[in-house]
Amino acid sequence: MNRHSIFFKLNLIFLFSLATLIAFFVMMVREIQTQELRLLEKKVVTSESEIRKIIIHDGKNLEESFRSKGYRPIEDPSAIRAKLKPIFQHPPASFPETLQERIHDGRLKIYRDGNHLYFELIGPTHSRMISTPIDAYRPKWIALFFGSMIGVVLLLYWTMRRSLIPLKTLATQIRRFGEGDMTISTRSDKKDEIAYVANQFDAAVKKIKAMKEARTLFMRNIMHELKTPITKGKLSVALIEEGVEAEILRRAFSRMEELIQEMAQIELITSQSLELKMQKCDLETIVENVATLLFVEPERIKLSCHPCSIVADCDLITIVLKNLIDNAFKYGTDKRVDLCYRKDVLEVINKGAPLAQSFERMIEPFAKGSPSGSKESFGLGLYIVKSILDAHGAELSHRYEKGRHHFVITGLKPAR
Incomplete structure (x- = not known):
């Protein structure tokens, strides 16, 4: 593709805009994931500490204590464990040392689904699973915004490319005009700048065509009108006695005849009728x-x-x-x-x-x-x-x- 073409530059701008939007979207998604991870870390630290305090201080009425604090005991962990996603199998440095040790030792496993955290407390004889709701940091406007922006870019690209397509037709018509074709028409009913240029060029072609036809008609009429009196003049000179005047007239008519021949050559060449x-x-x-x-x-x-x-x-x-x-x-x-x-x-x-x-x-x-x-x-x-x-x-x-x-x-x- 021609690097100097408007279409090449338009494609380049479109690809650059699209790549920039996608890169910005990816950065935003990663930032959202980072924010969500930080919220989860804080939630895990807070919830794990509260769960331990409930178990230590309210050992007899655990279910009521858990529910009063917003937690829900899971009666059959094995039934839902396969549907959950394990998280923090390698605890981050922000976790307290005791929490990190419990995760490393396997005494605590943390899971999540779309809207809940699950803490599985594993003991020597039995295990207990507690869930707590989470507020996921997932602003829906991000996807909607980027989807709309990509749609706008695609629409602009399609509209601009469609508007520029007449340039190819105009270029073809100009090339034909340069080759001598006066039958071309670049008339356009659109209102943009390309249509304005096409209409101005169409008007210029019609004007040049009219001038060329008028010039050709003028030249042919002159040559036709001059040939008759020149022929008659040469015949008349032949009847005049030889002398200076006769020689002057003979030379004048000969030069006029040469002029007509040269004008005929010019008319043929410049009218591009020459093959x-x-x-x-x-x-x-x-x-x-x-x-x-x-x-x-x-x-x-x-x-x-x-x-x-x-x-x-x-x-x-x-x-x-x-x-x-x-x-x-x-x-x-x-x-x-x-x-x-x-x-x-x-x-x-x-x-x-x-x-x-x-x-x-x-x-x-x-x-x-x-x-x-x-x-x-x-x-x-x-x-x-x-x-x-x-x-x-x-x-x-x-x-x-x-x-x-x-x-x-x-x-x-x-x-x-």
């Missing part, structure tokens, strides 16, 4: 495809790898490397990119000036790497890269050393 097709990917083949997509000579991308295969979605990893290498060419100073894959770490390296802003800001959407904004970029490349790597369980980091940028990818699984 990874994990397979063995050859890095050399991916680099060749990237060079083709970017219209650059393969020699400008130098790959050093060992091993040269990973397990991932090959198409998406191609997009990752395309965006990183494209940025390296746009913002680099020597128009050359080095790729290095060693010990499960993939690095994209290029020379260039330091980043204009922090790396954390750069991976946000629509962040640009050029301080002047003169480079043609919508600032979505690194955001797409990070989103794809997140889907793979990998991470992207950056460091700048000796005039070279190192974009580092960790967490990709090598092909064994």
Whole structure:
């Protein structure tokens, strides 16, 4: 069991409380037994002394004398002796010496039952048994009190455990939500704090779901509405005579088309509609495809790898490397990119000036790497890269050393 679990701590508190109650009850019982034993010792000393005085001074009318003093002679001791419990067979130190001697010599035997003491006086020819009532020190409230306390502890434990059970359901629903399931519901009709948290989380899920649906609808509408005028614009540009204006319009429409494609990629990735097709990917083949997509000579991308295969979605990893290498060419100073894959770490390296802003800001959407904004970029490349790597369980980091940028990818699984 998890030692940090609330249920583990609740069980621990319950067991500790129960053990404390039982230990306290045992101590109380022992204290009661000790008090009862002390009372019995005093009763035995007093009664034995009185019985001897009656026998010595009232030898002729013993039965009347015994009864007048609250004692009762037993006519047939052998009939009840088997039902009695012998006590003080080893007399305590608090007994007078004469009483101890009589017990040791066997001239006196002491018994008891629930409510009486029995003194058996054993003589050379016959024996006599005398009984006297005792007031046992047995407070009934002790058992009732401890029984009630244990009942209360058990009731509290059951109630608290029952109240905490919805936490497991809530944790399961939160895990499903983290995996992208927007159909969950944690609504609760209870009035405790857990129900309050569950209802607040349920409201947040519904709000996020509504925002996500609105964003998706907005993105799709924008892309749909833009495609038609862009297509018409490109057709119109084709009819215009070649010139500076035509080239400017052609480039503008091409960049708008690229923006729509990148927005479509973002919508697919961030909506968690992306299903990874994990397979063995050859890095050399991916680099060749990237060079083709970017219209650059393969020699400008130098790959050093060992091993040269990973397990991932090959198409998406191609997009990752395309965006990183494209940025390296746009913002680099020597128009050359080095790729290095060693010990499960993939690095994209290029020379260039330091980043204009922090790396954390750069991976946000629509962040640009050029301080002047003169480079043609919508600032979505690194955001797409990070989103794809997140889907793979990998991470992207950056460091700048000796005039070279190192974009580092960790967490990709090598092909064994």
